[in-house]
Amino acid sequence: MTILDGKKTSETLKKEIAEEVKQLKAAGKKAPHLAAVLVGDDGASLTYVGSKVKACEQVGFASTLVKLPADISEEALLEEIAELNANDDIDGYIVQLPLPKHIDEQKILLAIDPAKDVDGFHPANFGRMALDMEAFIPATPFGIMELLKRYQVPTKGKHVVVVGRSHIVGRPISILLSQKGAQGNATVTLTHSHTPNLAEFTRKADIIVMALGIPEFLKGDMVKEGVTVIDVGITRLKDDTSPKGYRIVGDVAYNEVSPKASFITPVPGGVGPMTIAMLLKNTLLAYQWKDL
Ligand code: GUN
16 A cells, blocks of 8 residues: 655655746746735634745745735725736735635636636636646646656546545546546546445545545445545544644545555645645746746
């Protein structure tokens, strides 16, 4: 069994990006600049955005955190977006989700300049990705593809079962794995809450991508010997024995599933750190594509 070590791989990636930034700066150019918009003070979102800003510092990017009150109007948020679109110094930015209920998320995502949309959530980027065109690929599926590539996990002709059809993970990863290319050429089944007898699908799968958000949902008896398992779950479970008061649990019952797996991502330290590294990668791409 090989552990797909996202922490180690993300560190390697960050070193590679830092090296490119060093060369840009040595050539007298400005560093790539990522901005993050955070509305409200949701604990998990604060942590995620904090990690993103810290990662920028690690690789020598400039970063800006735009912190806005939870009761900001949709109109005022759209004005902030317009400013970020117009600001030439900012190469890419993200609007951390979820947004407060009174704001139409779709309207906000549509207002982001696709050339700065380093989350890859704008329909222009999603459409371009689906049509094999150059695009910003959402960081989580992009990170999964990069892990598969760096560990040379075979995908050609394999049967992939994706569990969960979210716009951020399940839907895009199902497209990417079925596309032509070194980490693609798989036969993909996209399953979701209305799939009957899910275990019948997962038991036949060569590769399972769990993106459901239900802790330890995938049990040992739901997979075959030799399976590759990608666990995208990051549920916070209350845990008074931990200093933070919670622990992060994936969608996979790791102790049951890992003995049967040929490759598996741990939680934490699997897909999560890759997501942040790929956001940096997308920001570097935004910087480079601007000059094309
Ligand atoms: N909320 C959960 N995941 C993400 C992400 O990848 N990007 C943004 N902007 N918000 C999120």
